[in-house]
Amino acid sequence: MSPVDGNGAGGGEDLVIRVQGLRTQFGRHVVHDNLDFSVRRGEVMGLVGGSGTGKSVLLRNIVGLMRPAAGTIDILGERIAAPGGGTADMALLRKRWGMLFQDGALFSSLTVAQNIEVPLAEHTDLPPALRREICELKVALVGLPPEAAHKVPSELSGGMRKRAGLARALALDPEILFLDEPTAGLDPIGAHQFDALLRDLQSALLLTVVMVTHDLDSLYAVCDRVSVLVDKRVKVGTIAELEREPDPWIQDYFLGPRGRAAASAKDALRGGTSGAHSGTGDAPQDTMQG
Numbered sequence: 457m458s459p460v461d462g463n464g465a466g467g468g469e470d471l472v473i474r475v476q477g478l479r480t481q482f483g484r485h486v487v488h489d490n491l492d493f494s495v496r497r498g499e500v501m502g503l504v505g506g507s508g509t510g511k512s513v514l515l516r517n518i519v520g521l522m523r524p525a526a527g528t529i530d531i532l533g534e535r536i537a538a539p540g541g542g543t544a545d546m547a548l549l550r551k552r553w554g555m556l557f558q559d560g561a562l563f564s565s566l567t568v569a570q571n572i573e574v575p576l577a578e579h580t581d582l583p584p585a586l587r588r589e590i591c592e593l594k595v596a597l598v599g600l601p602p603e604a605a606h607k608v609p610s611e612l613s614g615g616m617r618k619r620a621g622l623a624r625a626l627a628l629d630p631e632i633l634f635l636d637e638p639t640a641g642l643d644p645i646g647a648h649q650f651d652a653l654l655r656d657l658q659s660a661l662l663l664t665v666v667m668v669t670h671d672l673d674s675l676y677a678v679c680d681r682v683s684v685l686v687d688k689r690v691k692v693g694t695i696a697e698l699e700r701e702p703d704p705w706i707q708d709y710f711l712g713p714r715g716r717a718a719a720s721a722k723d724a725l726r727g728g729t730s731g732a733h734s735g736t737g738d739a740p741q742d743t744m745q746g
């Protein structure tokens with residue numbers, strides 16, 4: 457079986473994100489054309505594609521930061537985009553996901569704790585003392601030492617900044633976590649540690665994760681399924697399924713030298729880390745839905 461185009465959603469699946477017929481364009485530049493994409497509750501969905509293929513723009517559409525030219529977007533059962541406009545209460549809905557933007561995007565003049573407090577102050581009326589306790593909890597959750605809470609981003613390493621961004625994204629106990637190239641700019645050890653953290657958090661907190669990445673090691677280590685943006689649409693499947701996809705970019709990506717190196721690194725690591733992960737990404741014979 458080969459990967460399917462778009463969502464391939466069978467009946468009865470618990471889809472937390474469903475994008476149908478999406479069209480995004482900037483002037484005459486069409487980025488997505490009749491794109492379908494869906495994510496099941498509790499899975500880690502990777503999102504890859506060449507530079508400029510519209511990965512970040514797809515995330516921005518899904519979280520309602522952009523209005524598509526056509527198509528519908530449903531998230532957590534609410535319609536956020538449709539030809540006549542969405543019907544969801546975005547202020548309520550926004551509390552239910554967290555996002556780590558491509559460039560980390562912490563407020564540089566605020567400490568880590570103050571950064572984590574931003575969504576708490578914006579979306580809740582918790583008293584300050586309780587907000588501070590939640591901050592401490594989130595700092596610990598992402599594996600930062602307590603003293604990191606009182607530092608500003610420039611005083612932290614790249615890896616610690618990513619963790620701080622993750623702590624902020626988790627501030628409101630989201631159901632969905634969106635990550636845009638979370639390991640970009642980290643050295644391989646830092647990237648591997650971030651992947652391991654993400655996998656542990658995902659299973660402990662029962663998160664649904666959508667992660668844009670260029671990092672093949674991350675795809676192998678963390679993702680249950682992968683969506684590839686090609687020709688303004690997505691092809692979705694497990695890595696094993698995508699390897700059978702004839703598209704030249706996909707072939708080169710998964711079966712070129714970097715892909716093979718990542719695959720063998722995964723084999724070497726399998727079973728070696730803390731991995732409470734129960735996803736199907738590592739299974740040699742995953743079945744395809746749809």
Ligand SMILES: Nc1ncnc2c1ncn2[C@@H]1O[C@H](COP(=O)(O)OP(=O)(O)O)[C@@H](O)[C@H]1O
Pocket residue numbers: 482487505506507508509510511512513514
């Ligand atoms: N605000 C914008 N105005 C005009 N063009 C944009 C804007 N944002 C993104 N684009 C274009 O849309 C395409 C997809 O961008 P993006 O989603 O950022 O790519 P990537 O897959 O690398 O994340 C690119 O060609 C980019 O130049």
Ligand SMILES: [Mg+2]
Pocket residue numbers: 511512513558636
């Ligand atoms: Mg991007």
